[in-house]
Amino acid sequence: MSKLPLQGKPWAELETELKAAKADDVDWVNGRAAVYIHYAGEDVLEVAKKAYLMYFSENGLGPNAFKSLARFENDVVNFGLGLLNGGPDALGAMTTGGTESIFLAVKAARDRARARNPNLGTPEILMAQTAHPAFDKAAHFMGLTTRRLPVRPDFTADPGAMRDAIGPQTIMLVGSAPAFPHGVVDPIAEIAAVAQERDLWMHVDACVGGYIAPFARKLGVDLPPFDFAVPGVVSISADLHKYGYTAKGASTLFFRDGEAFRFMLYDFDNWPRGRYITKTLVGTRPGGAIAAAWAVMNYLGEDGYLKVTERILNVRRRLEAGVTALGLKVWGRPQLGIMAYGSEDRDIRAIGERLAARGWLVGYLTQPWGIHLMLNLTHEPIVEAYLADLAAAIEEAAAMDRPSTAAASYS
Template identity: 40%
Template sequence: MLFSLSRGDAVSSLRAADCARRRGMSDQHTPPKADIHAYRKRFPTFERLPSEGVPRDKVLAQLREMKELEEARWKAGYASGAVYHGADEHVEFLNQAYALHSQSNPLHVDLWPSAIKFESEIVSMVAHMLGAGSPGSEPGSPGEIVGTVTSGGTESILLAMKTYRDYARDKKGITSPEMVVPVTAHAAFDKAAQYFGIKIHHVPIGPDWRADVKAMEAAINENTIVMVGSAPPFPHGIVDPIAELSEIARERGIGFHTDACLGGFVLPWAEKLGYPVPPFDFRLPGVTSISVDTHKFGYAAKGTSVVLYRGKELRRYQYFTATDWPGGLYCSPTFAGSRPGGLSAACWAALVAFGERGYLEATRRILETAEKIKRGIAEIPELYVLGDPLFVIAFAAREIDIYKVLDAMTDRGWSLNGLQRPASLHICVTLRHTQPGVAERFLEDLRASVEFVKQHPDVSGGQAPIYGMANTLPERSFLAEAMKEYMDGWYKLR
């Protein structure tokens, strides 16, 4: 979950429009801004079970109203990432697939063998998309590419890091494990380090916005269990030099994990379309695991990802078994016990329905739109794009405060990602942005926002002062406490 800095109680479209007018900007196209507690006064709040059940038609009416209120922004293409397909017909298709298997649970394979079909085929389809069958990874060989279906990218990463920890403890006797990651690697690696007692080394990136190969190698020691590279990393969208990094890992006898949660369903098709995609998958002999999200550019329903391994032996260190429990023999491949089989069904349905041609066409549209957006940003003198990304476009500012540009874009309805170190923003281009006029609207609003910040350099409020402080504070504990306080607010009813 990204920490989204709120500007308080401003929730209604009237307030948003008033804010835009106060700042001297047009409210054209501006949808209402979000508020995590927007429904406190709109719908009943249930602190306890109702004494009598609410009629189902009334329950469904509330759910429909919330859906309609929330979908306007992302359907119109105002969100960076978040919803990667979103067309009504596709969403309905996924909903039907889920509904048909909503009661299934992969924990009970005797009752729902369909769950085994779905998940084993999902793993195989994704594995072959990412280099399974290349020399050294043929089916039946010790390096055969295997994996499991998980609940999302974070779980895929957590499972992989837990697997390397347990493998290194058993095979190498390493009891003080360490991992080496670029500073741009996803925060899930920090979560894994915290959860599993792994010391994490954050290595600075180079001037090309990619992992620094020499610095990464220098961080390896006798306790290193895994190196990490991203394809691409979330902040700047530029694929790390995974060929070089994974070869170093192979030579040093340690694991190498490619985090392709964001790009795993884009880069293979971009390569087929002729775009310059550096190698990142199992065609590289040093890559020993990959995380890839099916619920992003795989266009599955939210809640599925895949973690892949080179070899069954490594995957077995992910599993959990209990042989002495009075409840019987118990085993599970991932963190969860019971899991929603409907999500696996919907994921399988998405992959099979799209096929290679569908993913190629979707990727073509996304990359063409991303090129248009990159060119448009480059034509704004006050802004510049960080590096040469494919579809996650980060940009910073010259002489003006980029976070004030973020505020101005927020006033116009956009949900963009504020980045730090360096101060910048990014937009992750999805199929929602390929709709007619969306890229043009983004660039038009961006130009207007830059011009507004130039004309009003002293404007206050919004996210700019908070992001600006966060970008310079050496002591991060204050920010961590603020974020915990923010999460506490998710569960407050009053």
């Protein structure tokens, strides 16, 4: 078991140790990981790192002390609202990640529902089977229940099934844009119509799509409407540390209006150190992540995001074509940076095992079994190498004399 050293070590030694420690990690720099990382080029990374370091010690908990951070956050929120068709009354805040944004959306929905109906029992969230576990986690932590509903054959949420599933405790409907497993966008407008009809809170989980879908649309991708342009959408989560390419620890949560937004806040005054009013779940907030988000967004601008998006979409298209040419099947109709593929007649887990043996970090999908890819610019140079290894893996898997027992784990 590791123990705190009795005496400290010099930085030079630690730096060497840190560098060496990375040897055991996945080689994401060379495109071996299609999960966890969102890379948009060395220049973007440099901007994020420099801005982060400039605000390394500053704390977003103190907007009066760090007026610059308050201004950066305000700018970032407005950039996001501009991209997601927020109207004049829309508001939002930066959080530390998708899970925190989702927690706060669930809290706001729960508190609004309780304000409207003080006798409400245990509130319930309805969503498709493909929605992110952060909703279940939030419900678990905050005393709600969730129900996951089967998806349609194209792996998108089924608005009819949601309508049928609504019960007296239902307070919130969720749609994903896109959902993480297959990378397909749910029919947000149809779900929102159901939510409006039944006066429910509609949340759009655009954690993974919020900062790529608006640009993909501008590039001609025929995405269904998924943001505040859709009547009935009350809140949207959109992660900056994914396709916003900013430093980790940065997401945004938006609300259609001030009435919804105020349910996000927490206000407390019964202790000896003064009123404590926060928008977020966390108290201390990394100033670096806020500054880095502001800097990267200003550095890239719309033009930069369009260029990166186009390149990532092309990587996905090349991979889709390559995978299909090898006789495998892309699940559903991915339109952004995520895709998943499998096979109706081959053991895709065995293929995954063989790919892993060739040094690729393989992420599995389980419903149906498949291989999951969340793409970024580290994958641009490796498409051909990946497909060549996939072709070899297919051959090797066919020769395997046992079914694969590869397990799917996301974290």
